Amino acid sequence: MTNELSGKVAIVTGGAAGIGRTTVDKFLAEGARVVIADIDAARGDSVAAEYRPEVLFKATDVAAADQVADLIAFTVSNFGGLDIMFNNAGISGPMYASFLDDDLAEFDRIVAVDLLGVMLGTQHAARYMAANGGGSIINTTSIGGLQAGGGEITYRAVKAGVIHFSKCVAIDLATHGIRVNCIAPGAIPTQILSTVTAHLADSDEATRRLREIMKSIRPLPREGSADDIAEAAVFFAGDRSAYVTGTVLPVDGGISAGNAMRGFAAIEEECDKVTA
Template structure:
């Protein structure tokens, strides 16, 4: 379809880089005007300059509810409405060798960005949409919230909570013609995995990142890596009218990882028990 989002206004949190940037670019390519909400000011401003008048930047820490509310107001003031809210912003937290070594020092920050940010974005976007004919809300989880596993426990818990929240919000908001759906990416090469290893020495971090990526590849049926653009296609689908009969849906974009292991490939050895899945 061409211009699938023509005339629509969207907000993408965490839109300056990675999956968020791919979603911003895809939405704009389909005719939407987009607010790029992020704390990465330089990256976001560069993106907005490259996209022209179809986008604007709003500095937003989604862990701050007041900033999320102001971001929604800004979108309405800038473009005259809000039709699509993509709650994409997320952080991994620190990776530890085992859960017994995790002091949970980053619990509050991870939950504030990953879960509170999604809940606040949904709440304030829905408050506008409820009085203006409805809309679409797209929340970003992870296959780390679908499948149990070792490592990055706070991250996994936050992403699992997003799935439950999405389904619950879908039930409550249907009366306002607001659809709420969820994407669970997996095995998408972005900076998220490396960010979780910042406390490690560079050499060990690089080695572990490569090992985890190799393990992800052997654990999924499709051999090729996923891309941010693959996730952006799912975000476009949920945002547009093609998904008008879908709400409360969780869509893994993971090369089949959550379906099960491939039959004829051996698993690669991994140094750590687990890692962020996207």
């Protein structure tokens, strides 16, 4: 720990669990004060209670403009400013064998949380930052937004939208000293993958098999963790990245670079199971 974020104030959306919670811990350890924004009030309050007064909680639906505006005002009022906005909150939808089977029932909510939420968080944070010396905005996308693939078509399309939005707004906000970058996690064991298989009869087994497939195509042999994403967030939040904006950093064990050769055997085996 280097106190890399000493004196800085950060907001982490979706900060009550998973990658967000781990990032809250990491930001705090590096000297920042943090506001957790989440719809899970019980869990958010519990996490904040461990670290008060350096960590506070504000119940927030990132898809609601008035709540995002209140979040920024709450942060500035309690901590005196805002230097880092980590738009991390996200959801997924069910994975179907074919897009033809997808009823798109989750479309509106996925777009609202994963894209509109990022846009609102960026805009409201940037309005404060533009008048107060700049800052760093970090948006969570996914390797699903970088790579085409079957399944989770809405999620992939929305995460691709986050990337393009972030690059566009990085150009727009640069004159104000505001940097905007994306982190693209891949194959990180969080609860979001369970929502992809929740509609299946044996969702636990389906989740396990998906993890095995991801493991088989990942070039690096070790599994990624929320800590890996949090370390990337610290980099973008701090002064080491002062000359970095408009970028997308995959944190995925090399999956976006290309599938490992050992993955073909696993994929062939899965195909055999389907056709048997």
